[in-house]
Amino acid sequence: xxxxxxxxxxxxxxxxxxxxxxxxxxxxxxxxxxxxxxxxxxxxxxxxxxxxxxxxxxxxxxxxxxxxxxxxxxxxxxxxxxxxxxxxxxxxxxxxxxxxxxxxxxxxxxxxxxxxxxxxxxxxxxxxxxxxxxxxxxxxxxxxxxxxxxxxxxxxxxxxxxxxxxxxxxxxxxxxxxxxxxxxxxxxxxxxxxxxxxxxxxxxxxxxxxxxxxxxxxxxxxxxxxxxxxxxxxxxxxxxxxxxxxxxxxxxxxxxxxxxxxxx
Amino acid sequence: xxxxxxxxxxxxxxxxxxxxxxxxxxxxxxxxxxxxxxxxxxxxxxxxxxxxxxxxxxxxxxxxxxxxxxxxxxxxxxxxxxxxxxxxxxxxxxxxxxxxxxxxxxxxxxxxxxxxxxxxxxxxxxxxxxxxxxxxxxxxxxxxxxxxxxxxxxxxxxxxxxxxxxxxxxxxxxxxxxxxxxxxxxxxxxxxxxxxxxxxxxxxxxxxxxxxxxxxxxxxxxxxxxxxxxxxxxxxxxxxxxxxxxx
Ligand SMILES: Nc1ncnc2c1ncn2[C@@H]1O[C@H](COP(=O)(O)OP(=O)(O)OP(=O)(O)O)[C@@H](O)[C@H]1O
Ligand SMILES: [Mg+2]
Numbered sequence: 483x484x485x486x487x488x489x490x491x492x493x494x495x496x497x498x499x500x501x502x503x504x505x506x507x508x509x510x511x512x513x514x515x516x517x518x519x520x521x522x523x524x525x526x527x528x529x530x531x532x533x534x535x536x537x538x539x540x541x542x543x544x545x546x547x548x549x550x551x552x553x554x555x556x557x558x559x560x561x562x563x564x565x566x567x568x569x570x571x572x573x574x575x576x577x578x579x580x581x582x583x584x585x586x587x588x589x590x591x592x593x594x595x596x597x598x599x600x601x602x603x604x605x606x607x608x609x610x611x612x613x614x615x616x617x618x619x620x621x622x623x624x625x626x627x628x629x630x631x632x633x634x635x636x637x638x639x640x641x642x643x644x645x646x647x648x649x650x651x652x653x654x655x656x657x658x659x660x661x662x663x664x665x666x667x668x669x670x671x672x673x674x675x676x677x678x679x680x681x682x683x684x685x686x687x688x689x690x691x692x693x694x695x696x697x698x699x700x701x702x703x704x705x706x707x708x709x710x711x712x713x714x715x716x717x718x719x720x721x722x723x724x725x726x727x728x729x730x731x732x733x734x735x736x737x738x739x740x741x742x743x744x745x746x
Numbered sequence: 747x748x749x750x751x752x753x754x755x756x757x758x759x760x761x762x763x764x765x766x767x768x769x770x771x772x773x774x775x776x777x778x779x780x781x782x783x784x785x786x787x788x789x790x791x792x793x794x795x796x797x798x799x800x801x802x803x804x805x806x807x808x809x810x811x812x813x814x815x816x817x818x819x820x821x822x823x824x825x826x827x828x829x830x831x832x833x834x835x836x837x838x839x840x841x842x843x844x845x846x847x848x849x850x851x852x853x854x855x856x857x858x859x860x861x862x863x864x865x866x867x868x869x870x871x872x873x874x875x876x877x878x879x880x881x882x883x884x885x886x887x888x889x890x891x892x893x894x895x896x897x898x899x900x901x902x903x904x905x906x907x908x909x910x911x912x913x914x915x916x917x918x919x920x921x922x923x924x925x926x927x928x929x930x931x932x933x934x935x936x937x938x939x940x941x942x943x944x945x946x947x948x949x950x951x952x953x954x955x956x957x958x959x960x961x962x963x964x965x966x967x968x969x970x971x972x973x974x975x976x977x978x979x980x981x982x983x984x985x986x987x988x989x990x991x992x993x
Contacts, residue, residue, distance in 0.1 A: 645822040652800050652820035653840035653891065663839070667830045 532717045540718040544703070554726060556699040557688055560616055561730065564623025565684040569677055571624070572631025579632070580639040580665065581657060593633055601626045601687070605694050614695035623687030627680040634679075638672030639665050674738045681734045685727055700726065749816050749895055749927050750776040750799070755808035757794050767952040768794045772808070774946060774955065776895065776927055781918075783938035784931045786948030787989055792931040793823065795953075796897045799929070812895075819893025823900050825884040827872040833859065833883050834868045840891040851890070858886045862920060877905045878913040885917055889924060896921060898930040902937070914941060914969050935989075939981045940969040947988045956988050 484492075514534045520526045521533030528536060544550040579586040605622060612618035642665045650660045692701025700723050707715030755772040758765055768791040776782055786792050797803035799810060800820045812818065827836050837855045841847045859868055862882050872880055881901060888896060901917065902910045918941050921928050932938050938945045945959045963975040972978065 643826065645824055646826045646828070648797070648802055649820070649822045649826045650839075650843070651802055652822070653843050655843045659843055663843070664828070668828070670830070 530713055532714045536714050537718045537721055540714045541722070544718070550722075553698050553700055553703055554722065556616070556696075557685075557692065557701065557723075558726060558730070560619050560688045560691070560699065561623060561681070561684045564620045564687055565627065565681050567620070568624050568627030568631055568680050568684060572628045572676070572680075573635055573673065575628075575632045576635035576639060577661065577666075579636050581661065586636070593629060597629045597633060602690055605690060609691075609695050619688055619691030619696065619699075622691040623684040626687035626690075627683040630683065631676050631680060634676045635669070635673055638669040642668055670741060674741065678731070678734050678738065681730050682727070685730065689723070747778045748775050749778050749813065750929075751809070751811040752799070753809040753811075755795070755798065755810065756806045757791070757798060757803065758806045769798070769954075770952040771954045774958070776929060778894075778927055779925060780927050780944060781921065781942045782929045782944045782946060783942035784929065784946045784948060785933060785935055785938045785985065785989065786953055787950050788933055790948050790951050791953035792933075792948065793899055796820070796899050796929065796931055800897055816895060817891070817893045818895045818897060819888040819891055820897045821884055821888045821899065821901055824904050825872075825880045827880055827883060827887075829872055832869050832871050833864060833875070836872065836883055837887045837890050839887060844891070846891075854892075855886065855890045858889060859883075862886065862916070876909070878909045878916065881905070881913050882916060882920070885920060889920075889926075894927060896926050896928040898928060900932055901930065902932075902934075910937075911970055918969050935982055935985050936973060936978075937969075939978060939985070940972040945981070945985060947985055957985075959984065 517531075518534045521528045521531065521536075541550065544553075579589065601622070604625060608621055608625075609618045612621055646664055646668070647660060650664050655663070688699070689701040689704075692699040693705050696702040696705070700719055704716050704719035704723075707713070707719060752775070753773050755769055756767075757769040758767050760766075772795060774782075784792055784795065794803060798805045800818045802820070828839070831839070834855070837859065838847055838852065841851050841855075856868070859865065864879060864882060864886070867875060867879065872883065875883065885896075885901075898917075902914055905913055914937060930938075930941065939961055943961055945961060947956045947959070948954070949956045959981060961981060963972055963977050965975060966972065
């Protein structure tokens with residue numbers, strides 16, 4: 483049993499967190515209400531600024547007439563594939579560069595250049611080479627996430643505690659054992675934060691790709707909206723994107739929590 | 747019987763900017779069951795000596811002779827426990843790496859853990875242990891591979907003064923009970939005198955042997971009690987004067 487003081491303390495924290503949640507919801511509701519109010523009273527032009535009701539209507543009509551679920555699925559699918567490949571390839575290359583310092587030194591300047599290059603610039607090239615299809619979009623997403631993954635994961639690997647490496651060597655470990663039993667597990671935290679960045683990076687890549695060329699996807703809806711000057715469609719697209727992005731992000735956060743909870 | 751013979755050991759580090767002579771002219775012999783402490787100013791090359799003895803660092807010249815049947819175990823600076831493994835798995839690490847996790851060996855490790863007060867923590871993770879417990883786990887991890895000589899690099903440096911005294915007592919008792927020979931590096935003079943039979947005092951870099959003291963206390967007992975011995979202060983003064991602390 484806790485003391486009364488401790489219970490009060492817990493209550494206070496709970497209250498505080500509740501207040502934060504309420505304020506967050508309030509801001510959203512307030513924003514939507516003001517927006518709708520301005521639109522209904524015709525203080526803003528709904529042709530340009532749309533309105534919450536119109537967004538809602540557009541979602542319903544997209545769902546009924548244009549296979550909204552398919553568009554969402556295409557974007558999610560491309561993002562997840564790009565994300566998965568980005569993590570896998572990035573971590574693999576980081577491991578190889580950790581194991582071979584010579585290779586790392588050789589590739590270091592190229593990685594730096596590729597990292598600072600805005601990958602959008604490569605978009606047209608990828609599409610011309612790879613064709614106007616989902617593969618090109620996935621490559622785009624992959625390119626955006628893979629370089630930064632390599633750099634940050636490799637950084638973590640090389641910062642592994644020197645004393646622990648010495649201990650492993652003194653116990654007779656070979657290089658693979660040092661990697662699999664020490665370097666990799668001690669960097670789960672670094673890897674998870676790279677993974678968290680990656681999911682957003684991949685989505686950026688996919689939307690960029692869908693802007694450039696696509697037959698479906700949320701980016702496609704937004705692009706189509708801008709071509710036919712349908713602001714409703716654009717704003718609805720952005721709104722759906724917000725939801726999809728946060729669901730995917732929290733998915734990764736949940737995964738991270740699950741992995742961390744295994745540790746202690 | 748001698749379990750380790752070192753003759754004219756020398757180590758030069760080569761870096762881009764400089765060539766650093768870290769150890770020079772270092773000779774000594776470790777006898778079975780002996781506890782030797784090495785003290786010296788910081789950065790003089792103490793860790794380098796231990797690392798050469800257990801083969802983590804190449805020597806530049808000289809000889810390190812270890813009889814064939816003698817095994818060396820190393821305990822690095824700090825406790826270096828793996829946070830993602832529980833206590834038992836940390837202790838089994840060495841056996842796992844050499845594919846020696848047999849039933850007997852596991853039994854041996856479990857026994858060590860039980861004997862040295864870690865029975866209830868076998869499945870706990872290191873971050874739930876006190877500093878002293880962590881140090882004991884670290885020692886048992888090294889003992890698990892059944893070495894004859896233990897090399898300890900500042901084993902207590904991460905602990906506060908109080909636990910340092912208690913843990914050095916524990917570690918000393920374990921090493922004596924398991925009948926191991928040991929070389930311990932420290933820069934704490936009292937720790938060296940209270941634990942060792944022999945104290946080697948090193949000079950500033952390049953580190954050479956300045957003096958070797960055989961510690962002959964009136965009533966040799968555990969490290970904490972040894973600190974109260976009449977001759978403790980005498981050795982302390984001798985060694986203190988030997989070490990150049992003004993660097
Ligand atoms: N890998 C290395 N490359 C170059 N110089 C090194 C290397 N390792 C150690 N040195 C140098 O050799 C000298 C001795 O280092 P060492 O770590 O053995 O000292 P130490 O006595 O253990 O010091 P401390 O009390 O700080 O632990 C230091 O001056 C250090 O800078
Ligand atoms: Mg050292």
